[in-house]
Amino acid sequence: MSFLTLKSIHVILMVTWFAGLFYLPRLYVYHAMLDNDPKGDERFKIMERKLFWGIMTPGGILTIATGLTMVFVYHDIGVWLHIKLTLVALLIFYHIWCGKLLNDFKYNRNQRSHVWYRWFNEFPVVILIPIVFLVIYKPF
Template sequence: MDAPSDAFLWVKALHIIAVVCWFAALFYLPRLFVYHAMSEDQTSHQRFQIMERKLYRGIMWPAMLATLITAHFLVDWGDATQHYHAATWFYLKVGLVGLLVIYHLVCGYYRKKLIENAHYKSHKFWRFFNELPTFILFAVVILVVVKPIF
């Protein structure tokens, strides 16, 4: 098997960085929702609105886009040797990434709802909601590393 090109390795490194940044934001934004829902004063509400907006627009969106764009190139370049399109694990992973994109968009929806009403949902709901990407992360890493045959 030929060694991967330098360009492929650079894109792979950028992909990993983008994934880490995206997951950091996916973990942190719902945690901010927990604190936002528990806050009682207007100053706190405003502070959380600003933090949530900056995280969502300034980190989550760019990180998600970078993740998806670099993933496209990795699949396109790597499919010749890795045969991704012939592997069930690959389609499961793509489906889970699709769920992450939906989760990302739902976070944006909830962010706007919290602006209207900080007590839209309880802090207990947000604590549960905060854990959902963790399960997807576990599954995606196992699929990519182990590549189980179904």
């Protein structure tokens, strides 16, 4: 497989992962706003579970796998990559935190407001921007 093919697959998978990272917390916003709606609660639980386990987690795992493959096979290592990998580690932590919140909703233990989830939802954007600039410019 050529480097550009692997890189293209990596970007496609990254977009898939980020779709979940952007949308799952948005579902949490609306889920947290429900008031005495058992059918709506169950509907959100199903959507959240399917998004987390069916799209987000496979996308994240495969994004990381293709990224590490590029690093190990093509050895394009610089300071920029160390910074990027640190930011990816933060995304992995965020992903795991989303899974913990998924379980909180699943077992009716959510204690956070929709406003908190609105702020929580912004974190992936804060990480995506520097990652894109690091990859495109490779400044260090």
